Amino acid sequence: MTEKLKLAGHVEAINWNRIQDEKDVEVWNRLCNNFWLPEKVPLSNDIQSWGTLTETEKLLTMRVFTGLTLLDTLQGTVGAVSLIPDAMTPHEEAVYTNIAFMESVHAKSYSSIFSTLASTKEIDEAFRWSAENVNLQKKAQIIESYYYGDDPLKRKIASTLLESFLFYSGFYLPMYWSSRAKLTNTADLIRLIIRDEAVHGYYIGYKFQRNLEVEGITEERKQELKDYTFELLYELYENEVQYTHDLYDGVGLAEDVKKFLHYNANKALMNLGYEAMFPASVTDVNPAILSALSPNADENHDFFSGSGSSYVIGKAVNTEDEDWDF
């Protein structure tokens, strides 16, 4: 790297007793409460399950995880760090350092999965595949070019799209295995990553929207950023579709994965404050995948539609919160 190192312009001692944006504290606390390490997850319980996968399925799983490793590495060492110089508050800077570290934890956790399930030779081959896959490399390059670019708001857009959209062609697979009672401990670990990425995408998208409210931002500039967001999403989406076919055609899951991509693209847009782009007709994610993601995501159980008439009010949930007064 020959370009001049860009760092936060002026640093003052951070005072957590004087807060400009409460969201910084809320997200910092949330991220700290969510902190985890891969050692916490008993991955070795998946060894037997791994043995039941076919060679094609194993290869697919390894490739998916090396692809995710690349994205987490990019976000940890470049993406989150590149947001620090543009932070509006010192606490926002601190949150980005937290995000950067957790991305490195995520990247390392894939190696924990690999060393538990596969041989050194298989691991090396999967990493080689990811280094040579055109579509995977392209998505990393597209995002990276904006991280090194000179538009702070476009950096936030690229970062949010990575956190909230680009991971999901990969995240699909462990959710799929989980729905079939395979690699369930690995899926537990991936759920922890998904939860973290959701907070990251929410926060960076929130900061993007706060930046749009700063005085002096013209309507033209807002329109430019909106157009840019949709163009970049579309460029990334086309590439994701290719990447999805590269990975999943062999097991016949590509069409199912694409619905998951549409669904998550909509959520990425919402994190940036924009309306969803893909219509409901192409975001009907396989219910098994949704319930692997969240047991509460019973989309068909909607009181308004009448199917919720059997809804049991007061089903077993813990309501022993001490903060209730009644």
Add this chain to the structure above:
Amino acid sequence: MPTSSLATPMQDHAHVAEVLTNSRLIYFSSASGYTHRFAEKLGIDSVRIPLLAREPQLVATEPFVLLLPTYGGEKGERSIPPQVVKFLNDARNRNLLRGVVGAGNTNFGTTYCLAAIKIAAKCNVPLLYKFELMGTQEDVTRVREGLEVFWTRMSRSSK
């Protein structure tokens, strides 16, 4: 934009400022404003629970549905925003609660819409609908139409 509901500031004996509302949809939204955006898109009369403790407290005068997002950690601790707990700790509000709509993100797994689920269970009212972030156009339509039918049914059954 939703029309603003009847809101009358008044002081009670404890010198706590109160605002009365006859709105049928009461919602909470944090500074990020996703739930606020959803409420705006519904285009029906609605009122927001105050974010700051120093703001006057909201007191419902008519049956209402509560709309709120979920925060909270790994096990869902403190998933209900303190402003909402404070609002529901007032029996006048709690007694008029008829249903809950939850906002959230399925990426939070077991805590997806947990605040809405907990309140529905605790207050013995139905959880009417769940949606993600600021809701898609389909979510907006379903909730708008669903609430209309819900209130029609409620008024019929109370006669």
